[in-house]
Amino acid sequence: MFPLFVRSLPFGLYIVMLVLEGLLPDWAPGFDVRWLYPVKAGLVTLALAVLWRHYAELRSYGLPVRHLLLSVSVGVVVLVLWVNLDASWMLLGEPGEGYNPTDEAGRLDWMLVAFRIAGAVLVVPVMEELFWRSFIQRWVQQPDFLNLHPARIGLKALLITSALFAVEHLQWLAGLIAGLAYGWLYIRTRNLWAPIIAHAVTNGALGAYVAATGQWSFW
Template sequence: MSTPDENRDLAPAAFGSSPVLAYVLPFVLFMVLGAAEGWEPLKPYYPFVYTAKIAIVLGSWCYFRRRYPAPSTAGLGWGVLAGIVGVVVWIALWKLNLERHIADILPSWLYSAERIGYDPFTAITSTGGAWAFIAVRLCGLALVVPLMEEVFWRGFLIRYLVKDDFESVPVGTFTPWSFSAVVVLFTLAHPELLAAAIWCAGINWVLYRTKNLWACITAHAVTNLLLGVYILATGSWALW
């Protein structure tokens, strides 16, 4: 099994286009297509738009996959633990609704819009169709989002803020600036401000502790999967 240090040399520099494009494009596609979901003419077709978004983003990630650090089991236990703690913190803070008070002091353009809160059992007349979309939604939540976001936030940006030639920066390199900037930007990309800030700081810690991007992907996947289970069990659709 490869080590995280070896992983830095396993993504061939000659593959695909620029390294920045490889790390950033899946995230950009996700954000742009996500914005389209809220466009009024497309709202009735949300399940189809979301499915297309997930397929396109996953396809772009797979295309560039050889650019990214190769999978490693180093520190995955820390990732699982952080993912479990993270979902508990996220749900607890969401229920307290503290983010709304924080949002009140921010400029409106700086605060991320609320989630769509799509209830498939109400919006989709067929029970089978509702469960089919739930399967797609969980796939996006627990697989595609962790892969895409971790490659961007902790594979690219946290290293790019250390050095423009980010691939030369070892995974897990700490600087106060890169740590803080990623926490702030990640937070502003989510409506659950306080929960996002604490969660992101925790996953940054996993990165520094394990030196393994895949431990962060694991943490993200565990948090999102458990969050999805919670949403289905409680009907807390506002969380997705």
């Protein structure tokens, strides 16, 4: 149970804070809920830091150049698809306003932008890839997932995990493709840092795109 717990806790904290974000406007109408994001990212970072010694799959920091380039390429491709797969039938529900870091005059609050992008690049990829790829994708293949080499993950486990990953996102089709891409990358490179880097590239590029275009619904 402990290996499951340490890979689920950071993700669980993130989900709890997402729920809290939805409830706070009714509970505390005067609170600017946007500032809950750095709190959320900070709590997840703290959990990851405390539990870091238990993540054996993250102890090898080096990636061959070819795998690094592959990871960056996958991240860019997922980003390009993500910003184009937003038709109504590709969404689970109606798109909301998203995370809008502007003030009443329409000017960007760069502190909010910095917190948002930093969390999306440095925290979310580690948290999600530990949960979805290292834990769930291997566990679906074999309950004793710590003893399963990533190269032995089969198509069924990849598809199931990617489908669940898709449901986590408003853009379900984009989420499905991202899940398949990151999951395949984990199997192909046999190194969790590869999908983490790809995920970080996608999130970082998406953050730059959103800040430049003002399409806050992608956030």
